[in-house]
Amino acid sequence: MKRHILAGLVLALLTTAIVLFSGPELQGVALLGAALGGALGLVPDRSPAQRAAGFAVGFVAAWLGYALRAAVLPDAAAGRAIAVLVVVLVCLAVAGLTRGRLPLWSALLGAAAMAGAYEATYAADPSAFLTSSATTATSILLAAGAGFLATSVLGVVVMQDREEERAAESPLFAPVDPPVGEYEGADNHAPARPYAAPRRGLPATRPLDPQPEA
Numbered sequence: 001m002k003r004h005i006l007a008g009l010v011l012a013l014l015t016t017a018i019v020l021f022s023g024p025e026l027q028g029v030a031l032l033g034a035a036l037g038g039a040l041g042l043v044p045d046r047s048p049a050q051r052a053a054g055f056a057v058g059f060v061a062a063w064l065g066y067a068l069r070a071a072v073l074p075d076a077a078a079g080r081a082i083a084v085l086v087v088v089l090v091c092l093a094v095a096g097l098t099r100g101r102l103p104l105w106s107a108l109l110g111a112a113a114m115a116g117a118y119e120a121t122y123a124a125d126p127s128a129f130l131t132s133s134a135t136t137a138t139s140i141l142l143a144a145g146a147g148f149l150a151t152s153v154l155g156v157v158v159m160q161d162r163e164e165e166r167a168a169e170s171p172l173f174a175p176v177d178p179p180v181g182e183y184e185g186a187d188n189h190a191p192a193r194p195y196a197a198p199r200r201g202l203p204a205t206r207p208l209d210p211q212p213e214a
Contacts, residue, residue: 011038011150018143026139029117033143036113040144041151046103048152054095054102055148058110059141061090063133066114066122070129087111113140 015034019027040051065083073079091107117140121132 007151007153011147014146014150015143018146022139022142025135026142029136029140030143032116033113033140033145034147034150036109037144037147037149038151039147040106040109041148041153043105045105046101048148050101051103051106051152052148054104054106055110055113055144057094057102058087058091058107058112059114059137060110061087061094061107062111062114062118063137064090066118066129066133069122070126075126087115113144 011034015030018030018034022030040055041048043051045051046054065087068086069075069079069083073082088108088111091104091111094102095104095107114137118133118136121136122129125132
């Protein structure tokens with residue numbers, strides 16, 4: 001638990017330093033990037049490199065979605081819906097082609113990082129896509145990278161802690177088999193009586209011997 005607190009403190013200090021010593025472009029996305037990068041580092045699924053690669057795939061897919069909106073798609077609900085569909089399908093296709101080695105959830109985190117940081121800027125001036133998207137992408141990637149570096153070393157530790165918790169809880173919920181034997185009363189079990197097979201040549205049951213009426 002101490003390592004979790006230490007990583008959280010490092011993440012908090014890095015985010016604070018980003019806000020204090022950066023420009024207004026980075027200040028506005030510092031918390032978003034650090035939070036998403038921290039989550040990317042904490043989830044113990046695949047290696048840190050594979051998680052980062054999946055994040056990059058989703059980030060690029062979201063950037064391409066904005067490029068489609070700026071160049072081809074109409075600035076309407078239909079155009080935005082098509083762009084969202086393309087982004088999600090790209091993330092899904094990459095996760096499927098890599099058979100989960102680049103996890104889908106990390107790609108969706110990358111897409112969320114780009115969309116969350118850039119949607120308001122794009123809506124204000126779609127014609128400035130090339131310049132504004134580059135500035136926003138650089139800012140959010142710096143913040144996400146800081147969060148990822150601060151927490152990525154804890155991925156294995158989190159998995160070990162969860163396994164220890166499950167191992168400690170499993171005896172509490174394990175079913176208890178009652179002793180085998182003849183039940184004589186509440187909380188009293190007698191040993192099982194051995195089964196005696198009938199002797200050969202003798203009937204297994206006693207023949208009926210009717211008695212004459214008096």
